[in-house]
Amino acid sequence: MLRQALLRTLRRARATAAPRVTGARSIAAARRGVHCSPPAAHGYDPRRVDPSTAIALTFVDRDGARHALKAPPGASLLEVAHANHIDLEGACEGSLACSTCHVYLDQPSFDLLAEPCDDENDMLDLAFALTELSRLGCQVKMNPQLEGMQVTLPPATRNMAVDGFVPQPH
Amino acid sequence: MRIAVVGAGPAGFYATQSLLKRFPDCTVDLIERLPVPFGLVRYGVAPDHPATKKVINTFSAFVNSNRSRINFYGNVAVGDDQPLKPSHLKDFYNLTIYATGAAHPRTLPGVHIPSRFVYGAQDFAFWANGHPDIHSTSAQGKLSERIERDVKGTENVAVIGVGNVAIDIARLLLRPVDDLRSTDISPSVLELLSESPIKSVSLFGRKSPSGAAWTTAALREVVTKIPGIITTCDHGLLRKDMEMSQLSRSKKSMLKVLSEKTVDLNSAELHHHEHQGSRILRLEFLKTPIAFSENVESVNLRLQCSQPAKDMVGEHLNPATKSCEVRDTIESVCGVVFLSLGYVGGQGSGYRVGWANGKGAGIIGDNKWDAETVISSLSIPDTMNAVGISHWLSSTGHRFVSWEGWECIDAVEKKRGSEYGRKDERVKLESVEEMLQVAERQAQNMNGFNQQFRTHCESRS
Numbered sequence: 051m052l053r054q055a056l057l058r059t060l061r062r063a064r065a066t067a068a069p070r071v072t073g074a075r076s077i078a079a080a081r082r083g084v085h086c087s088p089p090a091a092h093g094y095d096p097r098r099v100d101p102s103t104a105i106a107l108t109f110v111d112r113d114g115a116r117h118a119l120k121a122p123p124g125a126s127l128l129e130v131a132h133a134n135h136i137d138l139e140g141a142c143e144g145s146l147a148c149s150t151c152h153v154y155l156d157q158p159s160f161d162l163l164a165e166p167c168d169d170e171n172d173m174l175d176l177a178f179a180l181t182e183l184s185r186l187g188c189q190v191k192m193n194p195q196l197e198g199m200q201v202t203l204p205p206a207t208r209n210m211a212v213d214g215f216v217p218q219p220h
Numbered sequence: 221m222r223i224a225v226v227g228a229g230p231a232g233f234y235a236t237q238s239l240l241k242r243f244p245d246c247t248v249d250l251i252e253r254l255p256v257p258f259g260l261v262r263y264g265v266a267p268d269h270p271a272t273k274k275v276i277n278t279f280s281a282f283v284n285s286n287r288s289r290i291n292f293y294g295n296v297a298v299g300d301d302q303p304l305k306p307s308h309l310k311d312f313y314n315l316t317i318y319a320t321g322a323a324h325p326r327t328l329p330g331v332h333i334p335s336r337f338v339y340g341a342q343d344f345a346f347w348a349n350g351h352p353d354i355h356s357t358s359a360q361g362k363l364s365e366r367i368e369r370d371v372k373g374t375e376n377v378a379v380i381g382v383g384n385v386a387i388d389i390a391r392l393l394l395r396p397v398d399d400l401r402s403t404d405i406s407p408s409v410l411e412l413l414s415e416s417p418i419k420s421v422s423l424f425g426r427k428s429p430s431g432a433a434w435t436t437a438a439l440r441e442v443v444t445k446i447p448g449i450i451t452t453c454d455h456g457l458l459r460k461d462m463e464m465s466q467l468s469r470s471k472k473s474m475l476k477v478l479s480e481k482t483v484d485l486n487s488a489e490l491h492h493h494e495h496q497g498s499r500i501l502r503l504e505f506l507k508t509p510i511a512f513s514e515n516v517e518s519v520n521l522r523l524q525c526s527q528p529a530k531d532m533v534g535e536h537l538n539p540a541t542k543s544c545e546v547r548d549t550i551e552s553v554c555g556v557v558f559l560s561l562g563y564v565g566g567q568g569s570g571y572r573v574g575w576a577n578g579k580g581a582g583i584i585g586d587n588k589w590d591a592e593t594v595i596s597s598l599s600i601p602d603t604m605n606a607v608g609i610s611h612w613l614s615s616t617g618h619r620f621v622s623w624e625g626w627e628c629i630d631a632v633e634k635k636r637g638s639e640y641g642r643k644d645e646r647v648k649l650e651s652v653e654e655m656l657q658v659a660e661r662q663a664q665n666m667n668g669f670n671q672q673f674r675t676h677c678e679s680r681s
């Protein structure tokens with residue numbers, strides 16, 4: 051018992067002594083990938099999606115890579131993204147308080163959905179690179195009519211060609 | 221490769237995220253002036269906006285799942301006036317990114333600010349959020365005590381500025397105090413507000429309504445979602461603004477909220493509410509403060525009123541003179557005034573991200589965009605074997621807080637919250653010394669366990 055407790059503590063203590071991380075360890079960590087999105091607050095397990103009701107959709111990520119996915123009805127696009135490790139931030143965990151879950155839909159899917167509510171429109175006003183097809187991912191829920199929907203993530207950076215931005219050390 | 225990120229606010233965390241992705245073999249040391257992370261998410265965002273603060277969960281999960289590549293050093297300020305200088309970082313790291321937030325709040329140029337009754341919006345936010353700096357002492361006394369003395373017993377408060385932070389101040393002062401009990405607001409502030417006789421908060425803006433800087437979301441909340449607050453403004457002015465053709469969608473919806481959900485300044489309805497003792501939020505436009513004069517128990521605020529000239533467009537600024545026609549001046553007597561005029565973007569050396577870079581404005585998520593933009597274009601000379609600051613810290617004996625130390629502070633604060641009767645919220649430690657002691661106790665316990673473990677192993681071998 052005592053030994054186990056001590057082992058656990060030692061493991062934590064090692065983590066505390068992190069300044070001495072060696073190059074080899076950090077490279078190994080890097081190979082495991084950088085983990086950014088937290089588990090969605092009300093997430094689902096993508097391996098347990100019922101194939102008979104699953105809805106197909108495609109996420110196009112910021113590099114243009116396409117991810118064909120299946121999602122359960124009722125899941126929000128934010129939950130779908132998180133369940134499938136797509137880098138869509140949901141800073142307020144779907145409380146309509148941040149606009150970091152901003153996505154673009156394809157026109158037919160956009161038209162199928164009910165108009166965004168006032169609160170969603172208010173937050174959309176603050177989103178970067180807003181377009182006519184912008185929605186907040188935490189507010190769009192999957193339904194069978196959306197079969198085949200395409201969801202595109204907005205650009206992650208300012209467009210340097212447009213605003214001529216080049217970072218310089220000051 | 222070892223990189224320093226100075227400042228652990230949103231920009232610091234987003235920069236760390238981008239760095240870890242872009243440089244797969246880098247380690248990031250997150251160096252923060254305060255013992256605790258999260259910057260203005262913890263100390264700026266209003267206590268009654270817990271959803272906005274949830275981003276802290278995202279940042280914490282990110283650190284915890286990349287523990288071997290991120291080190292947090294709290295209570296370590298970097299500056300030419302600090303023991304740890306920017307030049308040290310050049311020796312210790314392959315690259316340094318500054319995410320230290322905005323440098324200074326804007327003030328009123330040419331207007332004498334009295335030492336009593338007038339404070340910055342940041343002072344208010346720090347006071348409500350229990351920032352350790354608020355307990356610092358100057359020649360005039362302890363800042364928290366001065367604010368408390370002036371806010372206590374005050375019926376009318378003025379805020380100079382018409383942005384979201386101005387609305388935060390008004391909402392916190394006017395909303396029923398019971399709504400605040402279960403938030404993470406500082407207990408001493410809660411106590412003071414529960415006895416507050418406050419009747420009105422007036423927000424003064426230089427421009428006409430369409431020029432207000434608040435977001436529709438913040439306006440809609442205070443105007444439609446908080447019971448017990450009646451909001452009023454001049455509907456005549458509003459109508460003039462709404463007739464303008466070149467308004468954006470967001471300005472249009474903002475003006476719509478004002479016209480549909482507020483009471484006209486000259487209406488009988490407003491007098492009725494005042495008579496009933498409702499708390500009033502006054503949104504005043506085209507008024508520029510020009511002088512303050514101190515009384516014994518209050519301050520007189522002199523304002524210049526303008527009227528939109530005939531040829532004015534957009535925000536009613538004359539395109540030729542960039543100003544409005546001056547009509548007259550008025551005086552308003554207030555118990556306390558908060559200046560909420562925004563921030564000057566940061567200055568300093570090195571690569572800068574977030575509020576330290578650019579204009580010192582924008583919401584939390586904007587900093588992600590900014591960090592990605594800056595980091596995506598960097599290349600680092602990986603020529604030197606960077607050692608980081610751990611040697612400097614141990615050789616100087618500088619007290620610092622690790623990520624585990626912060627987790628202990630976090631646990632202590634949550635425990636105090638539940639002892640105080642808060643279901644989901646904390647009571648913050650407000651003194652740096654107390655935070656350091658909690659973190660150091662954790663480190664000592666850890667050393668003790670290590671010692672015990674070693675003895676245990678040795679005795680078995």
Ligand SMILES: Cc1cc2nc3c(=O)[nH]c(=O)nc-3n(C[C@H](O)[C@H](O)[C@H](O)COP(=O)(O)OP(=O)(O)OC[C@H]3O[C@@H](n4cnc5c(N)ncnc54)[C@H](O)[C@@H]3O)c2cc1C
Nearest residue numbers: 227229230231253259260264297298320321574575583584
């Ligand atoms: C009163 C107020 C309310 C706000 N409310 C909201 C809101 O409701 N929603 C929203 O989206 N946004 C809100 N914002 C905006 C949001 O807080 C900012 O977008 C964000 O915090 C900026 O991030 P940053 O990391 O650049 O700066 P900061 O959050 O200011 O972080 C900078 C960090 O650097 C540290 N630091 C400073 N100098 C040094 C030094 N020399 N050495 C080491 N460390 C240093 C600071 O202690 C701090 O932790 C609010 C801002 C304010 C002022």
Ligand code: FES
Nearest residue numbers: 142144148149188
């Ligand atoms: S997650 Fe914050 S608005 Fe959608």
